[in-house]
Amino acid sequence: MFKKGFTLAEVLITLSIIGIVAALTVPSLVKDFKETQYKIAWKKAFSMASQAGLALAAKHDGDLAGVYVTKNTAHENAFVIRKDLERYLGGYVKTCDNCDQSKKICFPEHKPLNKHSGSVHGSCSGNGSGVSAILxxxxxxxxxxxDPACGTAPNWICFGIQIDVNGTKGPNIIGKDMFELSINRNGIVRPTGWTKTNNQILTEWSGCHSGGLGWYCSAWYLRQ
Structure with missing residues (x-):
């Protein structure tokens, strides 16, 4: 007795259904995978920065207040900090010091998580704040x-570092692949938003949600 096989029409219908399901689910899976990778990379970057901050403070007897006042401007002092941090961050392959937008930048322009207007620039573009490097x-x-005096109590913030965990590649969005931290006078590293409650992180304008700027994602992902 012969068993009846599938007809060509049935096979084509089955393949079409599989294709539709794949088209609906694969992009979402890829997006989730990438975002998970960004979060893992951020945790590694934060660990690296934490060790670098403590090592930098230890080099200066445990207190960074008053250390970076050797140059004429705060911007020039940022160059000194970058040089001091290089050995603790594993070295640089490229550095950027000027604001000539015709030159290749080390730190690309980043958009807020909510995609509204506004952006954050590296040292070679836009506002020219800070200095940049590719690790x-x-x-x-x-x-x-x-801040040569490292701010005021209780935080005593000396300077901040923004980190794009996948370099100059996209998506270049705050809270997706770019995060921020600060280093205090004792070399302790804190993520932006670390003083906020979970509810504040998930509701405030700078928070980690679809309507927020994304800055507090730096703290939120480290809590997960």
């Missing part, structure tokens, strides 16, 4: 101009 591990950093 040997492929990440990009932008260092804000330091």
């Amino acid at each position: 040997k591990n492929g990440m990009s950093i932008n260092m804000t101009d330091p």
